Amino acid sequence: MEESTIWWLAAGAVVATELLTGTFYLLMVAVGLVAAALAAHLGLPMTLQIIAAAIVGGGAVVAWYLVKKRRPGDPSARADRSVNLDVGETIMIESWNADGTTSVKYRGATWTAIHRPGVTPSTGMHRVAELVGNRLLVDPV
Template sequence: MADSTVWWLLAGVAVAAELTSGTFFLLMLALGAAAGALAAHAGLGLSGQLVTAALVGGGAVAVWMRWRRRRPKGPAPQSDPNVVLDIGQIIHVPAWNTDGTAHVRYRGADWVAQAAAGTSPAPGAWRITAVIGNRLIVEPA
């Protein structure tokens, strides 16, 4: 079997593994394997193929990691209104417990509300800012 065939098979296995696991880094390593296959087609020896695959695959991973670190982080999923549609809704808190929680009725069910950090609990209207499990994190409306 030709060296390039082995490299193409490795690239295919890496892509298939990426599809089942969802890790983008395996695609970068598949790029490295494809570069190794192209190096084999160009007639480089095994050491040249390995160096090419390592440089391209490792370089792609390094560039991807650097790009991800520089990209601003979005909100946490529990406080992202695109994920949790309850965020931004107004609830009425009749009274707060001594532990800083309140029992509220929302969407026909009983929920536990907790005041967001830096806010003082007081009865009245509150806006949902996050949902963590069955707990609504709220701030004054």
């Protein structure tokens, strides 16, 4: 069996594994294996084929890691309006307790609301920023 065939089979096996696990990084490794297969087609020795696989595959993994690291993360489910319909709603706060909580009537029930750490509590209209357990985290409007 030719060296290029072995590289192509390895790349196919890695792609199949990626489809089963959902790990995008395995696709980057498969790209490195494809580079090794192309090096084998060019008639390069096994050492250069391995080096091509390592440089291209490793470089692709590092590049994808850096791209993914720069992207802002998905918002927390606690603060996502499509998950919690309460996020973005406004409530009226009339007073705060000494422990930084307050009780508010919202949707026909009494809820405990809290403010963000470092924010001075104030009365008036507030917007629900996220749900923390069964408490509403609010920001002044």
